[in-house]
Amino acid sequence: MSEAKTAQALHQLLLSAGLSRLGVKPLATLIDAACDALVAGIDSPSLRDLAGHSAHETYVDVDEIVEATFRELGLPTSSLADEKAVLYALEHYCLEYLAGRMRACDLAAWAHSNIGHEGPEIAQRIVDLEDDVDSGRLAAKRFESEAQLRVREFLRARDMR
Incomplete structure (x- = not known):
């Protein structure tokens, strides 16, 4: 092989x-x-x-x-430590989102509730998506494009590790 x-x-x-x-x-x-x-x-x-x-x-x-x-x-x-397992799960959900099998709002909600602000730094831009919309820092109409950008950044960063 x-x-x-x-x-x-x-x-x-x-x-x-x-x-x-x-x-x-x-x-x-x-x-x-x-x-x-x-x-x-x-x-x-x-x-x-x-x-x-x-x-x-x-x-x-x-x-x-x-x-x-x-x-x-x-x-x-x-x-298999918790942090690594959570990052594998986030990677999986990011790929599901990019394939159209998961909505951006569901990805953001999952990341916010399962990783949280105390989680790995590499995941924080996705974790912050939900807060950014709720606080008005990110307009709802820009949510989808911003989610795609942050997901792609995360996946690129994961590839570099």
Whole structure:
């Protein structure tokens, strides 16, 4: 497999773990990502174990296996820390918004209530969207274009990390 496909499979595994941990996506998403990683040529005993789990389980049931998988693959297990998991969730919702599957106001509300002003700095411009409209700093008619701008900035910043 190419390096790009391997990197994409690892990113999806990290993203799916964060989303499943937060309950944003079902465990099936993580199990699918584990299967996709195996197909991409990534292998470890714990990854095979994770790929074989039932989608009817919960994240708590596989938490230790996920941690072991990340250790075996040389991935930082700290990627599953709350801050990282929230950023994976925000990335997911930003992509959903750009694909037209989520409204800007719903993204802003989710970010404001789930990340908040004490959350990671990289997310604050999206968190602030709701406040900026409510306070009048951002005209309602400019909300959509400003949301797109801030989402794209966030995603670019995430790519640079």
